[in-house]
Amino acid sequence: MIVLELLIVLGAIYLGARLGSIGIGFAGGFGVLLLALVGVKPGGMPIDVILIIMSVISAIAAMQVAGGMDLLVAATEKLLRKHPKYITYFAPLVTFFMTVMAGTGHTAFSTLPVIAEVAKEQGIRPSRPLSIAVVASQVAITASPISAAVVFFSGVMEPLGVDYLQVLLICIPTTLLAVILTSFVTNFLGEEMKDDPVYQARLEAGLVKLRGTQKIEILPHALRSVCIFAVAIVMVMLYATLISDKVGFIAKENIILSRDNAIIVFMMTAATSIALLCKIGATKVLNAPTFKSGMSACICVLGVAWLGTTFVAAHEAEIKALAGGVLQTMPWLLSVTLFFAAMLLYSQASTAKALMPMAIALGASPVTLVASFAAVSALFILPTYPTLLAAVEMDDTGSTRIGKYVFNHPFIIPGILTIFLSVVFGFAFGGIIL
Template identity: 40%
Template sequence: MFWIQFAILLICIFIGARLGGVGLGVMGGVGLAVFVFIFQLPPTEPPIDVMLMIVAVITAASSLQAAGGMDYLVGLAEKALRKNPKRITYVAPIVTYLFTFCAGTGHVAYSVLPVIAEVARESKVRPERPLSIAVIASQQAITASPISAATVALVALLADFQVSLMDILIVSIPSTFAACMLGAFVSSKMGPELEEDPIYLERLKQGLAPMKQEQKSGHITKESKLAVFLFLLGVISVVLLGSMEFLRPAWMVNGELVRLSMPHTIEIVMLTVSALILILCKPDIEAITSGTVFKAGITAVVAIFGIAWMGDTFFKGNMEFIQGSIQELVTSAPWLFAFALFVLSILLYSQAATIRALVPLGISLGISPYLLIAMFPAVNGYFFIPNYGTVVAAINFDRTGTTRIGKYILNHSFMLPGLVSTIGAVAIGLLLASILF
């Protein structure tokens, strides 16, 4: 019976991934219905806290975008890229990493990818090199961002082990950043030089790779800068409140001291930030809900709602069988759990949904919470199958044709830097965890 249910789980994930968008979430609902009504598995509680945290964070990030804060950040990024054109393969991933770190979503990379492609081409640097690692860095940073959906999900799941947000960040930030720089080094050696690439030369003959691309300039106001300041203030507040527990208020409940939880802390802080941006920066209210950040965030909420609920129900309903089958294997070789996280993230296209679906299983199998922190970056498997949004966007923005999907699908521009960065981040994380904890 387990294998039939497992096949249903995979089929729902596969169809949901093919549908895209909210399709992943609603297919999770279909699988949940089959488990509950046909196999009579008791449904678990839906991941309400995780979903509400994501809603609060994307509301603040969307307010920042509507106020022009994203445009201001893009302008700063463009100046940094143009100042160091020959080092763009290293500068580009730093820019996208910082963008994601601050915004909590990798979708902000869309705004700088065309700038990266243009600056690389003008500098006669093969655009595939900075674009590929820039996309990978934008995803790796999700597991280092204190306000990303994946990080807040992990904080919530490890709360019972007295693991703080700072415990996660002191491992995930250096491990992912260092791994991205390692990936940048590998990317800098990829492919022939731009002017020797046969596809680029053919595109030049056909007029498909123009020598100059139109530049867009937006009007940056003082409100845009204020919105960025307020948002960063919110991010810093979340980090401080998460790492210094005594800063959060506490109450006596039935004779026991109960402190404000991190999920509630994040929700309160980010909603407050959003309100301050609305009041002080006066963005168009309609632009908040129509922006790309809000749409991507709500899609993630729906995906987590269905997939995580289905996964929870399946794993808890079959926990006795799973524990008996793989507990000894995973306990003796914990890195196998990192492999499981990586594979599931390829199917789910969501780091947060992957964390919510698999980490409870890891906890139940007795894997140390600090090892789970070290393996956190393994959820960045988006790049493996080249159909994720930022991957497709990078390919389309590179008008030289050097960033591409190979003949065999999986031999694409993002595979090598992606594998190097992900494996490197987990390896460095395991080393740091063994030293720090």
């Protein structure tokens, strides 16, 4: 039966990948139904993760309607145009910090056209900055104080003596350092534009166009909306510090709001404040691009994570018997497992939700768990993730293209190297801090 159930799981994931976008969430729910029909009791739904995503996306969407995202994009374009020759180094830093601040990699959508345009103007192969920028936006999820993946992971680490602040203290510098080092390598990947036959053919056909600097209209309360959102993030981190066992400022019995509840409350309060103080129509939030992509992510997490937890919970004993002791002798195997799981589960939060509790049950050390956490960001392997596809579509030079063998695309090397370095640095930093 375990073989049949595994085939159902893999078949549902394959179907979801074929459907694309929100379809992977649909297929995950369908997979749970099939498992139930063969006698498997459904596992726990990732309700906590979904609620956090919904609240964060609501605040971001409100900020976008108020013009905050346009303000950030305009600042990004100004930065990149001021230092165009270094775009491969600056572009990933922009997408990294935007994701860290927003808790979602979908913020990269707004900056990708700017990155592609500035690279073209400088004769730099656009696939270089675009590829590492997309990868940076994915791995930054594991360093964001308000991402669902970090909140869930820090929650399961607390019983092991590792709190939220320690997770961030390790994950932020390790992933950032990995992105910076990888950007230097990425700057030498691929042919120069003058030697690329695909680009030359598209150039002769008149398919490559330069749009120049675009004037973005900044709404009156754009800066105010960004400040409100930034204050909410600071409040989340401050509250998490105050209730931390390591700080001990607020005793556990006196805590009224859990960290998860606090994030939801602060984000919803930020959305309310933006709606009131920036004078936006709340109904406009429903049509904001970030709101739509965020709600799509909720469905994907619901379906895929539920499918994963259903299968794992049903065979926890068998998995322990098969993998018992392995993580103690070869701790790096956890990062490899998370890497390939993320490729299929399509979400950092879903991967963490499905596999981290099992890794803890198998006896993985806290250092191994934290160091391997960055590997849940391997969403770039299959060229189906929205930001990856957007980068391909926005590069009319043809340099950011998916090869006929599917896996031979420009995101592979930067992605693998970034995660490899993040894990290596994670073991180093974790050994010192924990």
